[in-house]
Ligand code: 5GP
């Protein structure tokens with residue numbers, strides 16, 4: 001998607017602080033971190049949101065969680081703990097319509113609500 005900010009980050013048009021990448025996935029630090037560790041894990045393939053997922057995307061989306069597990073370990077978060085979030089549409093506060101998994105940690109996180 002030519003006007004998608006995360007597609008531009010993936011292809012290097014917009015700079016980012018890379019944390020991890022493989023064939024399917026790119027992970028980078030959030031520009032406005034909400035916790036000491038705040039990393040966004042995205043599929044290189046453009047998918048708007050969970051609402052736009054199909055069965056064909058199950059493997060690539062599942063892979064985001066396995067990558068998150070590895071990054072959490074690298075960041076020293078496995079034992080203290082961390083939170084994984086995917087926002088979908090307005091009520092959840094989704095602002096970028098390229099599906100992404102937030103990895104948050106490094107402090108006590110407040111209860112969800
Ligand atoms: P959402 O609210 O859609 O779940 O999350 C979008 C996230 O992307 C936000 O946490 C926001 O700070 C982050 N973000 C937006 N634009 C950029 C950018 O250009 N670079 C980086 N690294 N993060 C961004």
Ligand code: ZN
Nearest residue numbers: 004007046098
């Ligand atoms: Zn995109």
